């Protein structure tokens with residue numbers, strides 16, 4: 041069953057986004073204030089605990105069901121020489137994911153995530169976006185719905201990642217359309233392009249923007265014309281998670297670019313999202329700034345697959361362990377602060 045009946049249904053969801061449970065945040069903050077540590081001394085771990093409280097509606101949130109989803113898609117624009125690797129690597133890596141041998145398999149095991157792999161019509165690449173819209177309306181809607189349907193309603197935290205040779209090019213185009221600038225501002229080295237490759241990629245992004253820019257009237261059209269199946273699927277999954285109040289750890293440049301067109305129409309979309317890391321891809325830091333997100337980690341990673349999010353999930357586990365398991369000043373008979381406001 042489709043989560044979104046049509047583009048209008050998808051767009052309508054953007055104007056009715058659920059918000060956090062302020063009562064649960066207040067209760068979690070009150071608990072943090074009583075734990076045996078100087079006030080605020082766990083820094084962002086405290087923020088994470090409050091964030092999880094707000095979306096779970098519980099003063100002491102659990103992380104019993106961490107879900108990771110990797111969406112995979114192929115891109116017509118890859119034929120323009122915009123990636124250091126050939127397009128067949130997308131399907132080959134999906135095989136590797138399914139065998140458990142990729143980085144994300146190891147990292148998902150390490151953080152205790154249930155990992156789902158969702159290949160999207162790999163035998164049918166999108167259209168080259170410099171020649172035509174990347175997807176038809178039906179193809180884009182199907183991808184958004186595949187993303188939404190992949191979210192496990194039992195999840196208490198979700199991360200989304202992707203695999204798609206060539207996909208930093210549509211990601212750059214989506215960012216430029218959403219936040220301004222051109223190919224030179226948003227195109228980076230991706231899987232490891234050389235300088236002539238990056239120059240080609242910049243030109244390709246600018247061609248796509250020139251062709252489609254004037255016709256893009258809404259979020260759906262941006263995803264359809266400039267995106268790709270795994271990108272639309274991530275947008276659908278992140279939106280569906282919000283509708284179910286499931287918080288999301290965002291991965292790298294492409295995963296964040298998936299919500300760029302949503303953020304233009306509904307800036308509040310990032311409220312249930314934490315940026316796991318800032319990837320080494322050139323445009324990612326700028327994109328995070330436009331989204332108003334402060335990444336947890338700077339590890340110079342640029343793999344995708346949800347890998348940075350899986351690493352950051354360990355921090356969420358740490359934050360929730362401290363929040364749930366620490367003794368209060370009263371329980372441990374430790375004296376509290378003697379200066380007000382400490």
Ligand SMILES: O=C(O)c1ccc[n+]([C@@H]2O[C@H](COP(=O)([O-])O)[C@@H](O)[C@H]2O)c1
Nearest residue numbers: 123204206207208230231292293319344
């Ligand atoms: O997550 C990132 O920031 C990231 C940065 C650069 C590359 N990638 C991965 O590399 C692929 C896209 O790179 P490219 O050069 O083929 O456009 C795709 O499979 C992504 O998962 C991912």
Ligand SMILES: Cc1cc2nc[nH]c2cc1C
Nearest residue numbers: 125129133203343344345
């Ligand atoms: C080998 C390989 C693995 C990847 N994982 C995500 N993007 C990738 C790109 C390549 C080339």
